[in-house]
Amino acid sequence: MKPVVVVVAMAVLAIGAVAVGATAWHRTERPTTAVAPMSVRQPGSFRDGPVPESSGIAMSRRRPGMFWTINDSGNPASLFLVDTLAVVHGFVSLDPIPPIDWEAMAAAPCGDEWCLYVGDIGDNRAVRRSVVIYRVPEPTEDQLATHRTDPVDSLVVTYQDGPEDAEALVATPAGDLGIITKGRGGFSNGYWIDRTAWQAGTAVARKIWQPPFATSMMLRRLVTDAALSPDGARLAIRTYRTIYVYTRADGPLPDRPAASCDIDGLEPIGEGIAWLDDDTLILTSEVSRSRPGPVTLLQCPVR
Numbered sequence: 001m002k003p004v005v006v007v008v009a010m011a012v013l014a015i016g017a018v019a020v021g022a023t024a025w026h027r028t029e030r031p032t033t034a035v036a037p038m039s040v041r042q043p044g045s046f047r048d049g050p051v052p053e054s055s056g057i058a059m060s061r062r063r064p065g066m067f068w069t070i071n072d073s074g075n076p077a078s079l080f081l082v083d084t085l086a087v088v089h090g091f092v093s094l095d096p097i098p099p100i101d102w103e104a105m106a107a108a109p110c111g112d113e114w115c116l117y118v119g120d121i122g123d124n125r126a127v128r129r130s131v132v133i134y135r136v137p138e139p140t141e142d143q144l145a146t147h148r149t150d151p152v153d154s155l156v157v158t159y160q161d162g163p164e165d166a167e168a169l170v171a172t173p174a175g176d177l178g179i180i181t182k183g184r185g186g187f188s189n190g191y192w193i194d195r196t197a198w199q200a201g202t203a204v205a206r207k208i209w210q211p212p213f214a215t216s217m218m219l220r221r222l223v224t225d226a227a228l229s230p231d232g233a234r235l236a237i238r239t240y241r242t243i244y245v246y247t248r249a250d251g252p253l254p255d256r257p258a259a260s261c262d263i264d265g266l267e268p269i270g271e272g273i274a275w276l277d278d279d280t281l282i283l284t285s286e287v288s289r290s291r292p293g294p295v296t297l298l299q300c301p302v303r
Helices: 141-146 195-199
Strands: 038-046 054-059 067-071 078-082 088-093 104-110 113-120 131-137 153-159 166-171 177-181 190-193 202-209 225-228 234-238 242-248 254-262 269-275 281-286 293-299
Touching: 038 281, 054 113, 054 166, 054 281, 067 104, 088 141, 104 225, 113 166, 153 190, 153 195, 234 269
Parallel strands: 054 104, 054 269, 104 166, 153 202, 166 225, 225 269
Antiparallel strands: 038 293, 054 067, 067 078, 078 088, 104 113, 113 131, 131 153, 166 177, 177 190, 190 202, 225 234, 234 242, 242 254, 269 281, 281 293
8 A cells, every 4th residue: 555655464264164255374383584585576567657665465366477457446346457567457447336444355256257366445534334356257358349348346345443544455266365464564464355255245264373473563563465376375475575485384384484575676665565476575665756566477496
């Protein structure tokens, strides 16, 4: 979220609740010491164009190697199709949706479709009584040509313990959702939303996890995004300075953190993260006054 350029990363969701499909993640293990990422490339950047504030990303299934992104608050409700060179290949409008504070994206199956999930979950002052998650089937070529898409489903979400500020949304292969808060109070929380909530159109997000690290606005350590790997076995959480990767053990209990990458200085205002493939992460950044917003491809060494 642009008013505060800070972020701390890593929070994992899905603890307990195995009976309803949630994956348990380890809470007591401290993340491994951050190391330099491997194979860092920045093949393109957002400069002057329709995407000055890439705030969340989700990989396309119809067009391998491309992704969808959204702008931060104060911009129209549009989804942009982008390649790794930061070239925009089209957009669809979700008007008349009023985007209050769009901050996150995810992608997962929804019935027979592959859907994009957009999280209008930003709340700098933590005063919103509810937030909204939108769901739409990935746009077709015809919809890109007309800049219009199918009717959008919406899910009104309240938090178990009252308003929270969040910028990280993940969707499991089963369609369950997780929200990870920014952590302005010194720690972050992970919340779980069961996929069946879409039937009612409303949900109370349950707190299921508290990441074992301190967050800090002053140190640019607030959670800005997260992404599940395609198989749902690994969770990557980013801040402006660090990426943390968690893995699941063979059984219902999680494994310890698998990787921690130092990305400090790679981006001006790092916001988005997704898995390009099984090993490579893709990051996006907002544009600052002095720097373009790069698209970054990298791998985090796994212990």
